[in-house]
Amino acid sequence: xxxxxxNPPRYPVKSKLLDYTFYxxxxxxxxxxxxxxxxxxxxxxxxxVETEAYYGTSDPASRAxxxxxxxxxxxWNDAGIIFIYMVHGHWLxxxxxxxxxxxxxxxxxxxxxxxxxxxxxKNRPVNTARNLTSGPGKLTQAFGITKNLNGQKIYKRxxxxxxxxxxKLHCNIKSSPRIGVRExxxxxxxxxxxxxxxxxxx
Numbered sequence: 395x396x397x398x399x400x401n402p403p404r405y406p407v408k409s410k411l412l413d414y415t416f417y418x419x420x421x422x423x424x425x426x427x428x429x430x431x432x433x434x435x436x437x438x439x440x441x442x443v444e445t446e447a448y449y450g451t452s453d454p455a456s457r458a459x460x461x462x463x464x465x466x467x468x469x470w471n472d473a474g475i476i477f478i479y480m481v482h483g484h485w486l487x488x489x490x491x492x493x494x495x496x497x498x499x500x501x502x503x504x505x506x507x508x509x510x511x512x513x514x515x516k517n518r519p520v521n522t523a524r525n526l527t528s529g530p531g532k533l534t535q536a537f538g539i540t541k542n543l544n545g546q547k548i549y550k551r552x553x554x555x556x557x558x559x560x561x562k563l564h565c566n567i568k569s570s571p572r573i574g575v576r577e578x579x580x581x582x583x584x585x586x587x588x589x590x591x592x593x594x595x596x
Contacts, residue, residue: 476545503594
């Protein structure tokens, strides 16, 4: 699909921000419920189509698995805090879940572009629309997201990145093992909207 051939769905501009209570839950519940909602940074917005849930020290793939450090300290913070870290030269965007001192988070893996595609294309000059945001590192590059947003409260209007109520899902959520991790749990903790072309892997 060529960049200019893609026609994004209509953006629900009057939708409400997801509040603190939305994030103060088990990361699996939050990861599933984020699908279909809208991630926004200034004039850029996208529909979340893929997520992964991460727990704390008992989760071998979690950034918190080795205990609290300077890099992962945000996971011990309160629900709704933005947590961004780098893997293989790419920033990954996470939202802390559950209450303070109970580390867990949800990784936003992919989104379907809605608004600001011209800005996304400048941030990430690719040849196809699908390649703009179909992966966690692609998404942060397209949105211009870096670790400078660490610690912001995503449910506050003044946050540089917010998540708003989006679209009702008319399909069953699919799940799978998480992608690119050396060790994983027996429970599938990756969730996605089946059939959406912006999901990183079917």
